Amino acid sequence: MLTKNGAIADVNSVALEWEPIDDQRVDGIFIYKVTQNAQNKDTDDYYDTVNSRFSTHYVDTKIEPNTKYSYYFKTYSSSAESRKSQITTISSLAPMESVSWIHGRENMPRSSKIIWRPHINEKVKAYIIQRRTLQESEWRDVATINGRLSAEYIDKDLKDNFTYKYRIRALTYDGVISKPSQEVTIVTKELPGGIAQITASNNLPKMIKISWHGVSSKDFLTYRLYRSTTIDSGYEMVGDTTSTNYVDKIEEDGKEYFYRVSVIDRDKLESINKNSSALGRTLIKPAAPALSEARYYDGRVKLSWSKTDDRTTSYIVQKEYKKGFFETKIENFENITAHEFSDTNLVAGG
Numbered sequence: 001m002l003t004k005n006g007a008i009a010d011v012n013s014v015a016l017e018w019e020p021i022d023d024q025r026v027d028g029i030f031i032y033k034v035t036q037n038a039q040n041k042d043t044d045d046y047y048d049t050v051n052s053r054f055s056t057h058y059v060d061t062k063i064e065p066n067t068k069y070s071y072y073f074k075t076y077s078s079s080a081e082s083r084k085s086q087i088t089t090i091s092s093l094a095p096m097e098s099v100s101w102i103h104g105r106e107n108m109p110r111s112s113k114i115i116w117r118p119h120i121n122e123k124v125k126a127y128i129i130q131r132r133t134l135q136e137s138e139w140r141d142v143a144t145i146n147g148r149l150s151a152e153y154i155d156k157d158l159k160d161n162f163t164y165k166y167r168i169r170a171l172t173y174d175g176v177i178s179k180p181s182q183e184v185t186i187v188t189k190e191l192p193g194g195i196a197q198i199t200a201s202n203n204l205p206k207m208i209k210i211s212w213h214g215v216s217s218k219d220f221l222t223y224r225l226y227r228s229t230t231i232d233s234g235y236e237m238v239g240d241t242t243s244t245n246y247v248d249k250i251e252e253d254g255k256e257y258f259y260r261v262s263v264i265d266r267d268k269l270e271s272i273n274k275n276s277s278a279l280g281r282t283l284i285k286p287a288a289p290a291l292s293e294a295r296y297y298d299g300r301v302k303l304s305w306s307k308t309d310d311r312t313t314s315y316i317v318q319k320e321y322k323k324g325f326f327e328t329k330i331e332n333f334e335n336i337t338a339h340e341f342s343d344t345n346l347v348a349g350g
Contacts, residue, residue, distance in 0.1 A: 007071075007090045011176045014060045014069060014090055026053040026075045033060070034070035034087065047071075066094040096121065096178040098170050104184035109267035110159070112186040114166050115152045123172040124148045130167050130180065131155065139167065139180075160269070161190035192217055192263040194271040200259050200280025208280035210259045211245040219266040227257040231277055235260060254284035286312050289339075300344040307339065317341045 006017040021029075033047035050058055053075070063069065070089040075082045101117040114129070126146045130139040145153055158164065164186050170178040198212040210225065225246050226235040235258075238248055248257070257280055262273035286309045293304035303317065317333040333341065 007088050009090050009092045010063075010174075011065045011093045011095060012061065012063050014063055014071075014092065016058045016060070016071060016088075018056055018073070020056055021053040021075065023053070023075070025077045027077050028052055028075070029055070030074040030076055030081065031058060032072050032074070032084065034072070034089075063092045065092055067092050096170060096172070096176060098178040098181035099127070099168050102166075102168055102181050102184055104166060104186040106186040107189045109189045109269050111154055111156045112158060112164060112166070112188060113152065113154045114168075114184060114186070116168055116181070118149045118151055119170045119178075121170070121172070122148065123174070123176075124170045125173045126150075126171045127153075128169040128171055128177065129153050129155075130169065132165050134163050134165070144171070158188050160188060163187050189267065189269065191269050192220070192265045192271045194263060194273060194275065195223070195261050196276070198259065198261055198276050198278040200257075200278040202279075202281040203283055205283040206250060206253070208248045208250060208257060208259075208282060209245060210248065210261070210278065210280060212261050214244040215263055217263070217265065221264045221266045221268075224262045224264055224270065226260045226262070226273065228260075229257065231258045231279075240264070248280075250282050253282055256281045289315065293340075299346065300342050301346065302340065302342045304340045313337070315341075317343075319343065 003017045003019060008015045008017075016031075018029075028049060028051040030046060031048045031050065033045055035045060047060075048058070060069075060071075068089060068091045070087050072087045073085040099116040099119055103115050105113040105115075116127070118124075119127075125148065126144050127150060128141055129143040129145065131142045132139050142155060143153055155164070155166075165183050166186065167183045168181040193215055195212040195215060198210065200211075201207075201209040212223075214223075222240045222242055223244070223246075224240050225238040225248075227238050227248065228235040238259075239246065248259075250257075258277050259280060260273040260277050263271040288308065289305035289312070290308050291303065291305050293302065295302055305315075314334070315336040317336060319331045319333065321329055321331075323329050333343075
């Protein structure tokens with residue numbers, strides 16, 4: 001019933017051609033597909049119907065690569081069907097080979113790059129990039145790169161210091177997918193190492209000095225300083241420096257901050273900094289002296305006091321008086337090293 005070259009196989013399809021049917025009683029053709037079950041026994045299964053006797057071609061697209069298939073046919077009318085035809089057996093083609101060469105570049109920051117030699121088959125229209133991790137057993141499609149002459153793919157948003165495996169399948173214009181290529185293994189770049197022994201001052205006025213032990217790395221870029229009012233959260237960036245110390249200028253006396261320092265490399269990767277914090281504080285205001293005497297006699301005011309803060313080196317006495325009904329004056333007497341003060345420059349009624 002089939003023509004001389006009536007069965008042609010591809011990787012994922014089989015084409016069948018038969019002689020024209022001139023019998024006007026025939027309404028169409030039943031197609032049977034002979035498959036092999038799990039017990040290696042052939043089973044005859046009705047497969048499809050060609051509902052016109054004038055049709056002479058049929059394409060079966062439910063085909064697995066490198067697999068043997070058998071077909072036979074029956075014509076039918078409204079009241080009967082013919083005996084089955086001779087069985088025709090044909091094998092589908094083996095899958096196409098993938099690209100012949102693939103290479104991976106590792107130690108990239110949160111990314112990886114694979115390159116390959118373009119496929120020699122001009123029917124190839126794209127490449128399917130597949131990836132899996134060491135913890136995964138299944139391959140996942142992560143990208144489709146169009147164009148037979150395309151030769152690279154960069155995978156982004158990956159984990160730090162993590163291992164990935166890649167392979168490539170070629171895709172043809174008629175939907176044929178090749179065998180997988182050779183696998184390549186790529187490890188992404190690890191984060192830079194962190195600093196050690198961070199300290200912060202508590203004895204400087206209007207500032208906190210933070211110091212730490214530096215790192216030796218060929219791709220070091222800078223240190224980044226963070227601070228927070230609590231030790232566990234809320235850290236905000238203060239600044240960057242290539243030095244191993246930093247002065248944080250603060251206007252408030254007795255202000256406390258927790259500090260952390262991270263390392264930034266030339267790929268802008270940042271080390272983990274939560275393992276080491278230091279508490280710093282600006283110098284608190286000196287305590288006021290204890291006033292022991294304040295009296296007026298012989299046209300003068302005399303003040304006496306005692307020292308309450310060992311840091312004290314001098315005192316300031318502030319005098320406030322009225323000049324007229326509405327104006328108030330303030331006068332400061334600075335750099336007093338004694339523990340007493342007398343003022344004879346008094347204004348009557350002030």
